[in-house]
Amino acid sequence: MKILSILSQSMVLFISFFGVVHAATSxxxxxxxxxKTLDSYSRGCNAPLNPLQQAICHDKPKNWVNGLLLLDSSVGVSYVRALRSAGVNTAICKQLVDSHQVYEDALHQCGNHSDCVLKVMHNWSLDLAQIEKSLRVPIKMSSLQQFAGKAYIQDGSKTVPLLERLKQGMDLFPLPRLALKNGNELIWGFQPHNAQVQSLMILNHQGDVQVMGLVDNLYLGMSGGQAPAGLDPEARLSLLVRNPAALSENLPAIHAWAAASLLGFNQTCPGKDQQACQAAMAQTLPIKAYNLNCKVKPQGNILVDHCTLPLPSVKNDVSPGLFWQ
Structure with a gap:
């Protein structure tokens, strides 16, 4: 019996240790x-209610602005949105998860006391905003202007400044973004009422532009995971760099972003949309890369095929399921 007891204790220790190792390496x-995260704790205030839900659902605010139901929903939605853009194994991901655990512990200590819950939720909303502010890459107009320079692009029958075209595809707020494992952030947008005009940019942690991307007629090109007649012949994704090394460093994320755009973003893969994501990733994408430091410019500052760069062979190890908007 004693031997069995020792063996049982050893097994418990082994299982516990294995769990720690798994958590550390995953x-x-x-x-x-x-x-997997609910965007509110109240969940419709359906019985039976736990103590936290009692505090939220039975709250009688002096004014609607300080109502726990509203705060619960707004803070929860903000947290889920922040998680979706925090990426995999990034600093902001870790800080969000760690800080949220502290927040949940404080909430549960409140029991069903609404004043306590209100204070904890309010403080968490401030903490969440500060985390995003401190770890998000800043978008600096000076950096965009320096990168774009005086380059022009051919946009249909018109010739327009590169920076102007970039802005056309980013005319919304807030801009969707994703933190990348290499420390960069991919930020994108689209033209209001015309999602076929999209733009993207990749910035390093200091806000310096690494890549600009101009996208046309790619969005929803494979709605439902199918491209029945092939992609739109006018579809294009033009990538602009000043340092060709930025292509190989960021192309896996751009490829996954383009696949997500083909599907309309917001895909659960791994998961229920895995087959569609795989089909989109296998699609031949109309990507061309240009070097803004190209010395051969027979048409003034207009980008021409003389300035194209070969696309590097990279491992496509980024999932389209990371991109939500």
Whole structure:
């Protein structure tokens, strides 16, 4: 019996140790965590209610702005949105998850006391905003202008400044973004009422532009995971760099972003949309890369095929399921 007891204790220790090792070595995937996280604790105030739900659902605010139901929903939605853009194994992902655990512990200590819950939720909303502010890459107009320079592009029958075309595809707020494992952030957008005009940019942590991307007629090109007649012949994704090394460093994320755009973003893969994601990733994408430092410019500052760069062969190890908008 004593031997069995020792063996049992050893097994418990082994299982516990294995769990720790697994947790330490598994990638911290914030978009996956987001998919499993409820965006409110009240959940419709359906009985039976736990103490926290009692505090939220039975709250009698002096004014609607300080109502726990509203705060619960707004803070929860903000947290899930932040998780979706925090990427995998990134600094912001870790800080979000760690800080949220502290927040939940404080909430549960409140029991069903609404004043306590209100204070904890309010403080968490401030903490969440500060985390995003401190770890998000800043978008600096000076950096965009320096990168774009005086380059022009051919946009249909018109010739327009590169920076102007970039802005056309980013005319919304807030801009969707994703933190990348290499420390960069991929930020994208689209033209209001015309999602076929898209733009993207990749910035390093200091806000310096690494890549600009101009996208046309790619969005929803494979709605439902199918491209019945092939992609739109006018579809294009033009990538602009000043350092060709930025292509190989960021192309896997751009490829996954383009696949997500083909599907309309917001895909659960791994998961129910895995087959569609795989089909989109296998699609031949109309990507061309240009070197803005190209010395051969027979048409003034207009980008021409003389300035194209070969696309490097890279491992496509980024999932389209990371991109939500």
């Amino acid at each position: 990638p911290l995937n914030c978009p996956v965590i987001a998919s």
